[in-house]
Amino acid sequence: MPKPLKLAWGIRKEGRSLWTRNAVKGVSVRAERRKKDGRNEWRRWDPSRSKVAASLLKTRGSAAALLPESGSTCLYLGSSSGGTVSHIHDNVCGAGNHHGGQVVAVDISPRMMRDLVKLAERRPGLVPVLGDARKPMVIAPYLRGKAEWLHQDLSIGDQAETFVRMTSAFLADGGTALLSLKAASERWMEGGDDARYQHTKGLIENCEHLDLIEVIDISVFEEQHAVFHCVRIP
């Protein structure tokens, strides 16, 4: 048994696997493994089903820097049915939201929202929002303040443009923002996926409020995907 490495309050890494401290004991969100450790229960975070988990394993920098702090305000654009959101919630809110965090999860699909609402009912602090994640006014009424952590995972065209707009509207100074770029969703471009990554990189570097820390290649876990790790310049 490798010694667990603490990445954040409720997130740790054991060898090549990631675990989050389960906020709802005895319940798996999508049939992942659970294990007891003393009084706590840990839930396995599958990197091949979560782009955030994949980037934690693939980053060349500090994995802890990619994660939100407990008790912070987080915005998750494109939450789908809430697999990754549940792990983020484990860390940010904890059981019964004793950290006092807020995770706003936005998705446009009613089918996914159905599952997300069910998840949110058991997890105080998780706010489900049904709506277009590209429209700031759809999200603003739900946020209690600017987000310290933001993740965008939308499979639409113009992902980078949306990311720049949304971070400028919602990301707090010094806040961390992750963009999961699905190359296959972007328009056709001469040079294929690499050109799309370069285009995105250029857009982020040219905008004044973001500092690009690292482009994490997660193609091992998720084909044609890269995660852009950014920090808002104060």
Next chain:
Amino acid sequence: MKLHYDWRLSRVIDGDGVVHDEVTWTGKRSAGAIADRLWDLQRGRLSPEARTLAERFPDAQADGLGAMSDADWPALDDEESKLFEAAAPILAKRGVADAAGDTDRRLDMLVSAAAELRSAWTTSEARCVEWTGLFLSEVDLDAQRDDIPPAVAGADSIDSAATALSVNPPAHSPSEVEWQAIREHARGVVELTDRLAAHEDAIRALAHQHVPSLAALIGPLGAARLVTLAGGRERLSRMPSGSLQVLGAHAAMAAHRRGAPPPKHGAILFSMPQISRSPRWVRGKIARFLAGKASIAVRCDHFGGETWDEEKVSEIHKETEAIKARFPRPPKRR
């Protein structure tokens, strides 16, 4: 001067962050009432408090993102947090329930269900015909094809099935249990046929109501499939006619990106007799013409234009005939 607001209160703030006026929601607070307020705010409307302040300070600029960015904005107290947390799922659930009001989603379910039924029907029907044909060697599998499943389903032995199809009894009969299996299979085929017909009737009715002009032009089933493939009527109506022309030709379009010649038409346009019954050298021309007309038709449907009548549609079909007549011979190969 800026006007900041959220669901609880509204403030007028000047450039130095000094609060000039403030109005707080004093009505009875419940999760449902908060959900109603959030709904309005999401649509970019002002809260009633913000409207009051906007009247008092006509030159204050309303900023929907202002409250969220304001460091001095009062935090939610415990009771407010609790109510707010109950309100968000109410809105999300409302949205989930409203999805059934979206005709595009309903049409998508119908079209997809019918497509799955059809693929199941083709397999089952072919098996039923081959199975019966194995025993009844004299049955004409082409001319009597449609009669075979109902005849077998309604018979109580292979001999009576032979009588129903007016052929001689088989040289080798199936055992009793084997016959049961054949008959149950045939009943399944008959049932699938009926279900498919019912599905398609429902699609026709919905398509005539949702996209009447497009349905008049290319038929209700084709129109429904176009809407589904495009991902909704709005998307179809915003689509260039060139994209509409190749809807349903994904593989050919992917090949085209790698250098193959472009497809002339997608599967749906091809299913129109005006295209599939025309000589190959005019198909592209007619497909281009009809795709243009179809994209105008769906725009009429979506943006509330005049619905196309029979007369207009037959005019268009006359024009396709004219195109065909203009090119009676295949072009010379170079």
